[in-house]
Amino acid sequence: MGKTFQKPEALTDVHTHYCPGCTHGVIHRLVGEVIDELGIRGRTVGIAPVGCAVLAYNYFSCDFQEAAHGRAPAMATGIKRVRPDLMVFTYQGDGDLASIGMGEIIHAANRGEKFTAIFVNNAVYGMTGGQMAPTTMPGQRTTTSPLGRNTEETGMPIRVAELLSSLATEGYITRQTVIKPKFINRTKKALKKAFTYQMEGRCFSLVEVVSTCPTNWGMTPLDAIKWTEETLLPYFPLGDFKTPEEAEAVSANA
């Protein structure tokens, strides 16, 4: 009997540095599986962020560039414009994409750049030690909101998928999570859809993945999953916010 479970070819055979209970590993694997299934490893370029996934280039066995904080969408734009035949994805956290890189992601999405952004939202800065992010929940304690996020002073958490789906440009914008097997399967489908749209030269795509950070949340991995379900998911609802088919239907009716 042959092997029924193995590491995707698109992942390298090394241990990751991610904390126990962190969902980066699951998301890496899903991206790796999708790259394998679409057979695109030889023409894929990933872009690593600044954040916990800063070393993502060590875990994928395809070409990789390492960006400055928040600038991955601009780099992806540069690559895609000069080499439209390459498959390009950015892998960014919420500090990277929703704070310092908000300008880059909005304009890349609005230009309809044909790359895929994988946006890992765990409501906190991970690598720098658990500071408040634009996605931190009201009242959530972080190292820079020790008494809990005060929305009077810092506003409400930003819903990136909704924000980007408000742009008039066609795109595929979805929010998924990986806290349960059924959600993991849906996330993989969304990633495959996103890469397929890119492969067809169709549109910009962003897959937001609501994730856990047990270390910086100060919880056990199981409690982190529970907190995600009870606190994050009601505020960050799952589902497709925009698909290119909808845009086509609208323009056909117009």
Added chain:
Amino acid sequence: MAKVLMKGNEAIGEAAIRAGCLNYFAYPITPQSEVAEYLARRMPEVNGVFLQGESEVAVGYMLFGAAGAGERVFTTSSSPGVSLMSEAISYIAGAQCPAVFVNIIRGGPGLGGILPSQGDYFQSVKGGGHGDYRMLVMAPASVQEAVEMVMTAFPLAEKYRNPVMILGDGLIGQMMEPVEFPEHLRSEPSKKDDWATNGMDTRKSATRNLVKSLYLDPEALNNHNLLLKSKYDRMKQEEVRYESYNAEGEYQALIVSYGTMSRVCRTAIDHLKEEGIEVGMIRPQTVFPFPEKAIHEAASKENCRVVLSIEMSMGQMVEDVERAVMGKRPVKWYGKCGGEVPTPEEIIEVVKEHL
């Protein structure tokens, strides 16, 4: 090819195309917006890429991405815009990618003004961005020279896998002069399969390439910086360029001046000659690497009593001139900024004052 009359900014855009660079990303800023306007029209004609980015910050990283993928790429900007691009320049130097930046300098600091200046000497030659990096910086004194420097910049950027900057004051961008585009300078992008993220299939390789500037291990980062330093040292050996004027015989004073400023100095030197006062000039064409040896030797001539650094800034290059002269002669600065350009009469007076 016949000479054509062109505005400096447009000639710079055309020179890049003639050099085989068909990828241009930019953000509008006075006084260089004509490059973007010219290329918005011209790039589609040659099946090239033109993209107006949302900011100079983003444009810097569009260059990083494109250069990292192994394609020839450039941008043009002006002082405040180059400040914003300096973050990306540091990353590009760290990740060893070739890219060409053109700075058509305007007056600073801050928003400053929109008129010509040489106030970005420190920014381009001494850093601008963070960390131990250098750029090869060329300073044209005419539209023709700007064209030639832009065309040489691409092969040089590829030779060193490092950003190269063309440092032109606003006059270079705005002035109209006759230019001739040399065909022979056109070159194909150099071998990039060893490092570029151009896709494993493209280079028929089973090994991935990484474009990055992160080295968390102190020894690895030190070694990486030693490697970068060896490239900058090699530039100092191989890429120094300068022009001498009236410096063959004996002279009483030596002027060091670059860019448009040096053309005013030439006029002053000619007038002084008519009055029987000999003044020599060294015009750095590369400001990094700096023609230290040439300046030291020229300053050391027997009758030379003083060295004058004449700049459209409050005295930036003068620090490098002092370093080159090594105390052999007194070094003085004269300059103006904000769009004010020292006149030949002022320079004549300054020379006489110091003799």
